[in-house]
Amino acid sequence: MKELNHLDLNLLKALNALLEERNVSRAAERLALTQPAVSAMLNRLRHRFNDPLFIRSSHGMLPTNRALALQAPVKLILENISALVKPIEFKPEELKYTFKLAGTENGIRTLGVPFALKIAKLASDVKVAFFPIQGQPLEERLLTGEWDLAILGEQELTENLYYQRLFSETYTCAVRHNHPVLKQEWTVETFCQLEFVLVAYNGGHFAGATDTALERLGKKRKVKISVGHFSLLPDLLKQTDYATVAPSHFLRSRNDLVLLEPPFVIEGYQKAMAWHARANHDPIQQWFRQIMADVAEEVKNP
Numbered sequence: 626m627k628e629l630n631h632l633d634l635n636l637l638k639a640l641n642a643l644l645e646e647r648n649v650s651r652a653a654e655r656l657a658l659t660q661p662a663v664s665a666m667l668n669r670l671r672h673r674f675n676d677p678l679f680i681r682s683s684h685g686m687l688p689t690n691r692a693l694a695l696q697a698p699v700k701l702i703l704e705n706i707s708a709l710v711k712p713i714e715f716k717p718e719e720l721k722y723t724f725k726l727a728g729t730e731n732g733i734r735t736l737g738v739p740f741a742l743k744i745a746k747l748a749s750d751v752k753v754a755f756f757p758i759q760g761q762p763l764e765e766r767l768l769t770g771e772w773d774l775a776i777l778g779e780q781e782l783t784e785n786l787y788y789q790r791l792f793s794e795t796y797t798c799a800v801r802h803n804h805p806v807l808k809q810e811w812t813v814e815t816f817c818q819l820e821f822v823l824v825a826y827n828g829g830h831f832a833g834a835t836d837t838a839l840e841r842l843g844k845k846r847k848v849k850i851s852v853g854h855f856s857l858l859p860d861l862l863k864q865t866d867y868a869t870v871a872p873s874h875f876l877r878s879r880n881d882l883v884l885l886e887p888p889f890v891i892e893g894y895q896k897a898m899a900w901h902a903r904a905n906h907d908p909i910q911q912w913f914r915q916i917m918a919d920v921a922e923e924v925k926n927p
Contacts, residue, residue, distance in 0.1 A: 639666040647686045713908045717748040727756040728776035735874045740920045759826045767901035779895035788899040791921035795893040797873040798885040819868040820849045828853040835870045838891045
């Protein structure tokens with residue numbers, strides 16, 4: 626490999642042009658160089674290959690046997706290098722890939738499911754695998770390629786990740802149909818008299834953003850049940866007088882529940898997608914991220 630240390634790619638380009646044009650002036654024009662510059666490059670080539678390479682004759686420049694032997698491999702090298710640096714082009718309908726998407730249960734339900742359905746229409750040979758994000762080393766999974774993309778709250782991002790905001794998430798309160806609270810005036814006091822089911826991704830927590838907001842008002846609520854999955858909420862609410870406060874995008878399609886605007890301000894958060902630098906310039910990954918951004922727009926503006 627030491628032989629490559631003194632081999633200039635521009636010299637190979639010049640040799641290829643000279644072999645095809647058999648004329649220094651035409652080779653110079655093709656390379657967008659001056660004739661003296663190409664002549665100098667030819668001298669360097671002669672020194673490098675220890676061969677005259679071209680001999681002047683009444684018919685122009687004739688390549689030596691050494692030059693003719695170099696013609697095919699030099700052309701192949703230049704073609705391979707050109708292919709190496711050429712941007713990756715792909716057709717989604719021909720793409721075969723397993724896209725690995727991590728997120729919370731809410732993130733997967735809100736964005737991951739419509740994303741997978743859209744991908745199925747655009748690229749039928751692409752598979753989508755969902756992964757739970759809780760308790761996992763986010764940056765490591767993205768670095769190693771175990772995950773391609775993560776859907777999460779902006780507050781969960783680390784400084785070494787690229788990200789794009791998708792939409793602002795707010796909170797909504799939900800109760801069963803015919804709940805007694807629906808006949809009462811909807812105030813902070815009424816809210817605090819209810820008993821709640823809280824979704825805590827890691828399980829076992831009994832306070833969240835709602836409690837932080839109440840604390841600022843000098844109020845408290847009663848959280849009776851803590852669950853790790855949003856999917857448990859509907860059954861718990863429909864069979865009891867419990868209430869819940871959950872992300873609005875998760876609840877808005879629940880026709881089996883009554884949705885109420887919280888009677889006080891609960892700070893929302895930015896939903897984002899995050900990826901590692903290794904995938905930042907990959908055209909295929911960029912395409913997937915654009916599809917996710919399109920899905921987020923549709924979720925934001927149904």
